[in-house]
Amino acid sequence: MVVVDVAFWVLGLVAVLGGAVVFVVDSMARATYGLAVSFVAVGVQVLMLQQSYVGVVIILMMVMEMAVMAVYMVMFMGMNPALMPMSMVHSNRTALAAAVLAFLILAAGILLVDWPTRRGNPQPDVTVALGEALMGRQMLVMAVISPVMVATIVAGVVLAAPRTRYDRLGDDLRRRPADDHQPGGVGR
Amino acid sequence: MGESLESSLPRDGVLPVVTVAPGWGIGVVAVLGALVIVAAVLDGVLCARSAGSSLGVGGGAGRPLGEAARLMRQRRRTTVQADTLLWRVGGAGLVVAAALMVAVVPLGRWTVADLDVGVVWFNAMDVMVWAVVWLTGWGANSTHALVGGYRFLAHGLGYELPLMFALVAPAIAAGSLNVGMVAAAQDGVWFAVWMPVAFAVYLLGVAGFSVWGPFAPALGVDIAGGVRAELSGVDRLLFETGRYALLAAGAAFAVPMFLGGGAGPVLPGWAWVLLKTLAVLSLLVWARRKLPALRPDTFMELGWLVLLPAVLVQDLLVAVVAVWRS
Incomplete structure (x- = not known):
């Protein structure tokens, strides 16, 4: 050991x-x-x-x-x-001050928190136990939020893209293959 | 979770694999080395055959060994302001990643590391190759080598997600991420038979992380050898050995995942594992000359718009079958 x-x-x-x-x-x-x-x-x-x-x-x-x-x-x-x-x-002084402050707060937290003592034995599958301890009853909320977050990322990228489908496929969306700066591999 | 674990145990309740002492790791590396030599000799023979030259020990079959001897005597090339640390880490990393991959592959009944998440471990090691190949390209401080490194990462972005979801299919069917459990779950029908898409994508992924065949443009002659442009001597030998070792490790991992592990008539389990590994390895070596190169700039779309949906549908079908069975 x-x-x-x-x-x-x-x-x-x-x-x-x-x-x-x-x-x-x-x-x-x-x-x-x-x-x-x-x-x-x-x-x-x-x-x-x-x-x-x-x-x-x-x-x-x-x-x-x-x-x-x-x-x-x-x-x-x-x-x-x-x-x-x-x-x-860069910004050495500010960074140094922030780092020292963060270290002191976190270290103080470690020392001051009243850590619980172990009761009983660990469960056979500690990964499941950890997941339930972290998520608990919020699991459903998290499961719903995940696709929303992915949708937000996709929507953000779509909104940020300078070229739209009309640039790619023409005004009547009939141009094939599309006019791309970087052609793809499947000939869309 | 506990229930699914129990249901994936073999009927008689005996654990499918036995963990051997860590010292046997040396034996595993020796087997990997033997597979590397077989693969290199086979590639030499196939090379000589396509070039129309002699196939014997003096020709194609002896070529890899002659090349190894030549590289071991070659003086090391140096470049201006090379990042030597990262360069050497990259060059040596492929072999290490391959050795860590085969550590979780059971040879019949025995395994060196019976990790409960062996499938994810293999996946983590193949991701390690991303870092290693790019570092090899970066370290030399050479344009062509760096371009090669970027080409590899471009391929990686395309093949990695399909590969990950291809590994998911056998794990879902077995209800376990343990490699031995996955092998034991294939009593009768191999996973390769009823999840062919996942198997095919897996093999493509193996070629991908071995920088092999269709994924060789990272080492292309059009960029003066790409990642290995400045590699010479023992460094180059180590890099090439690493590619063959990754190919062999990928072939060995396919056996418990898709080809029923040590299952087979007459011969003992370990012999079947080796035979199946050799078969998959030969297929991969042979395929090198048969498949066209996949362009790094266009493969991404192929990977994400064709391979990824295909393998996701495969996963869905496997999941439906797994639920229906239980």
Whole structure:
């Protein structure tokens, strides 16, 4: 069990250092993948808490997200789209003050909260138990909100798109194939 | 949840797989290495045959080994201001991802890691390939290599979601994310038989994360070799080994997911797993020359407008069957 404890703390350290690396390095790729290492360490920690599904999904989603984020970071950040070395920090004083304040509040919370002691044993399926503890009776509400949120995203993209179907398919919507700047693969 | 778990257990109530000591992981990696050599030799033979040259040890069959020897002696190429750390992480990552994939694949009755969410684990490792391939492209500080990295991510956005939902189908039918349970749930009819769309999309996904066949434009000659443009020596050998290893790991994972695991007459379970893996691997290697390249800029639409709906309908049918059965 000592080995597991040590591994858990080492992973915690890796997670914190991986997060700190983001602000130290001078490359968008290194910053992004420093963050990815941090997330993977957290994912493995969650795995060690027997929350297998949540742990593996954290690794899956975060690595994918960082792979995509690296592309956007390199494209859009900085004066010369981040292909060159660049600083990862700005507004240092404000950021430092905000960070210290946030740390103090969170640390105080950890120390001051009256944490409950364990009653009984963990359920056999801790993932289900976690889901019910988090969602409880709000499950139905969340299940309804999810499609609404997806619809909002789609609607937002549709409203933001500069070209409409009339630009693509002509005034009578009969032009085939459509006039696209970036042609698709199925010849719509 | 507890009920569905119980119903997916085999009738006699015995757990389908036994977890072996972690030390056997070395054995698993050795098997993976053997599969890599078989796949590379087969590819060499097929290459030589299409070129009309000799197929023997001196020709096509010996080509991969000769190439490995050549690369091991080759001096490492350096580029200006390369991000060496990320470059090496990327080059070595493919092999690691493949090894972590096969860790959850049961070889007959035995498995190294009997993870209760093995299917998601495999999925997480194939997503790891996104990072690894892009990092290989990024690290060299070379335009062509970076273009290759972006091509791979463009393909990835297209194939990953269909692949994920293809993996969902066997998991729904088995009522479990445990790979051994999924294999055990196929008594009689293999999942490949009654969920062919998911199986086909899965195989396409394997080609995708192995940067293989139709998904090779990330390594295209039109961009001077793409991701591997600046890779040389042992780095290049490791990268190529990683591609074959991913192909082999994908083939091995198809066996418990779609091809009934170790089920089969006469031979023991482990032998059937290896035979089926070799069959799928050969199919993937053979298909390399038979399928056209999928353009990275147009594949996205194919993936999301054709493959994704197809595999979602497949999932729906599987879910209806699963509900109707229970």
